[in-house]
Amino acid sequence: MKFESQLLKGIAPVVVLEILSRGQMYGYELSRAVEQRSNNILTLGKGTLYPLLYNLEAKKLVKGKWETTDSGRSRRYYSITSKGKEYLAKQKTELRELATGLDFVFGIIKPA
Amino acid sequence: MDDKEKDKLLENLPACAAEYITLVIKKMRYRKKVRADVMSELAAHFEDELRDCKTDEEKEQKAQRLIENFGDPKLLAILMRRAKKRCRPLWRTIAARTFQAAGVLILCLTLYTAWFLSGKPRVTINYVDQFNRMVRPTADESLNAAPLYDEAAKRYEKNLQDCNELAKLSGKKFHKLTDEQKPTVEKWLADNKEILDVVVAGSNKPYFWQTFNGDENTDLMSILMPFLGNYRHLAYALHWRAQSNAEKGNFKDAFDDIKTVYRVGRHLTADKGTFVEQLVGMAFKALSVGTLRDILGHNRIDSVTLAAIQNDFEQLIANNDFTVSIEAEKLFVYDEAQRCFTDDRFGGGHLYLKKVAEFSLGEPNYPNLRLFETLMNKGPVRILFTHPNKQQTMETADRYYTFFEKIAHKTPAQVKAEGIIIDEQEMKIVKGNVLLETLVPATRKVIEIGYRNKVDVESTLPLIAILRYKQDVGDYPENLDKLVETGYLKKIPIDPFSDKPLGYKKTSDNFIIYSFGENCQDDDGQPDRDKEGKIIPFPDKGDWIFWPVE
Numbered sequence: 001m002k003f004e005s006q007l008l009k010g011i012a013p014v015v016v017l018e019i020l021s022r023g024q025m026y027g028y029e030l031s032r033a034v035e036q037r038s039n040n041i042l043t044l045g046k047g048t049l050y051p052l053l054y055n056l057e058a059k060k061l062v063k064g065k066w067e068t069t070d071s072g073r074s075r076r077y078y079s080i081t082s083k084g085k086e087y088l089a090k091q092k093t094e095l096r097e098l099a100t101g102l103d104f105v106f107g108i109i110k111p112a
Numbered sequence: 113m114d115d116k117e118k119d120k121l122l123e124n125l126p127a128c129a130a131e132y133i134t135l136v137i138k139k140m141r142y143r144k145k146v147r148a149d150v151m152s153e154l155a156a157h158f159e160d161e162l163r164d165c166k167t168d169e170e171k172e173q174k175a176q177r178l179i180e181n182f183g184d185p186k187l188l189a190i191l192m193r194r195a196k197k198r199c200r201p202l203w204r205t206i207a208a209r210t211f212q213a214a215g216v217l218i219l220c221l222t223l224y225t226a227w228f229l230s231g232k233p234r235v236t237i238n239y240v241d242q243f244n245r246m247v248r249p250t251a252d253e254s255l256n257a258a259p260l261y262d263e264a265a266k267r268y269e270k271n272l273q274d275c276n277e278l279a280k281l282s283g284k285k286f287h288k289l290t291d292e293q294k295p296t297v298e299k300w301l302a303d304n305k306e307i308l309d310v311v312v313a314g315s316n317k318p319y320f321w322q323t324f325n326g327d328e329n330t331d332l333m334s335i336l337m338p339f340l341g342n343y344r345h346l347a348y349a350l351h352w353r354a355q356s357n358a359e360k361g362n363f364k365d366a367f368d369d370i371k372t373v374y375r376v377g378r379h380l381t382a383d384k385g386t387f388v389e390q391l392v393g394m395a396f397k398a399l400s401v402g403t404l405r406d407i408l409g410h411n412r413i414d415s416v417t418l419a420a421i422q423n424d425f426e427q428l429i430a431n432n433d434f435t436v437s438i439e440a441e442k443l444f445v446y447d448e449a450q451r452c453f454t455d456d457r458f459g460g461g462h463l464y465l466k467k468v469a470e471f472s473l474g475e476p477n478y479p480n481l482r483l484f485e486t487l488m489n490k491g492p493v494r495i496l497f498t499h500p501n502k503q504q505t506m507e508t509a510d511r512y513y514t515f516f517e518k519i520a521h522k523t524p525a526q527v528k529a530e531g532i533i534i535d536e537q538e539m540k541i542v543k544g545n546v547l548l549e550t551l552v553p554a555t556r557k558v559i560e561i562g563y564r565n566k567v568d569v570e571s572t573l574p575l576i577a578i579l580r581y582k583q584d585v586g587d588y589p590e591n592l593d594k595l596v597e598t599g600y601l602k603k604i605p606i607d608p609f610s611d612k613p614l615g616y617k618k619t620s621d622n623f624i625i626y627s628f629g630e631n632c633q634d635d636d637g638q639p640d641r642d643k644e645g646k647i648i649p650f651p652d653k654g655d656w657i658f659w660p661v662e
Contacts, residue, residue, distance in 0.1 A: 026153075026156070027153055027156070027157050028156070028157045028160035028161060029160075045181060045182075045183070046157070046178065046181045046182040046183075047181065047182045047183035047184075047187070047188050047191075050150070050153065050154070050188075050192060050195075051188070051191035051192050051194075051195045052195075054192060054195030054196055054198070054199060055195045055198065057195075057199050058195060058196075058198030058199040059198075066149075066152075073156065073159070074152065074156070075156050076149070076152070076153050076156075
């Protein structure tokens, strides 16, 4: 499903950090993981992926390093930092509250 | 990463993918290492995406879809460059910004300097013409003494070349000549009576003015006045003749020559020309009265003759304006302002260094004012950015001359009483304007010399009156009021250095006439003396003594 870019804009960093929190990945791996773990609901445009990763790296939420894979190829792996974990936890809390609020608005949850 | 490594990285990718990645990296325009890393990442991503493709055609198609997904290469490059810039450490950011700022500054400075050096002045006013009109009275040329003086000077100069001996003596006072030198001088005086008669004739003309040739391109400051040097020779020749006649007892002829020298001096000061002309005129007047005092001091002259010379001098001095005129000097500064600044057509304009440099490069006809070195010592920043422009310089010049106009009309005693410290005020006005600081003359000193000249000249009247009184009454008067009471003197001159009547002290066998002098204090007629005990003429401390003569 193609979402409005503005809707995804704020979520993309959280999604990436959540996936990286489960283990380091390189760029291609990460973009596949986003699709798979969101049940193909979310897709990260390739033109967004790398700029996003570099921005997260600049904010010290992730760190990248070159490693050689089992197949002998060099890939740049990204892993979440402790600062990234703190940021992720905070953002997840806010998004849950947002989702709850929307559920109330849409009538999915009825107020007590 | 060199080209070989790049090719190796992209060799397994379809051409369109390799092209796309190359384009993105090229558009990124960032550090090589960073671009190499990004290139490796993108190439690895494409490899991973295309790994499962079985045929080249499939690879090509999937690569195209992937390229579409990545989007516009230029936009991607911009986003990645921005993001990578944020990754750089703070010190690198500061260094980069500093270099950028320095680069911008250097560029601005270069452009500014190029603009600064490219401007040219626009000379529009012919100040030579203005100067000529300023000094010329409304009178016919036949009433001008200058042509006669110039003729005499030309003939004298030719004689000077013929007589090397005379050339060495020119400027020496007659009583300082040796017994061997005096006959040489007296012979010359006799042989060249005609030249001095021309000077006498000139001195009896009512006016004097010189006319200079020039147009807008003629720098007023480059105009020389060699005639002043020649006039000086003539004045000393007349002084010699006066002293020579006095030694022989021909006092009437001696006094006639003294009056001629005074009249020549009066011509030069009356035309209100440049400071140089006025100073030379004052020097002639001083030579005239100095010669008179010498003769009176070394000879006994009868009362009738003294009365006649006193009367003549009263008429010569009457209506003399001893105030120094600064009008002509202004024109020099205005002329230099239009030559030393560029013209931006709004009245502004910055320094024109080429012209300024001429003042210091030994250009003929320019005074070596070391202006260029002075400017360089102040620093290029001062010259380029903070030196006042043309309009500001003109305004400062106006303030400067307005200030000195007021000072010129105050006696030194008034200036002291009002607590005006002229040098301080002057510096305050011109401070920061290197051009004016260098160009303006020693105006304060010239004004002071004007007042000195006044008291020097006016002191001759009471001096002669006292000598007459002594001869007639048998003693010197107790005070100068006595001379007025008894009709020997019309009025007592006022000393501008005290704003009181001229100083007088009767001694046991003589008298002292004095001025308070430069320090404007009454030292009771005590002069300043040198190591040998000789009175120093016009020192900055002690009184100025006009009588007795040494």
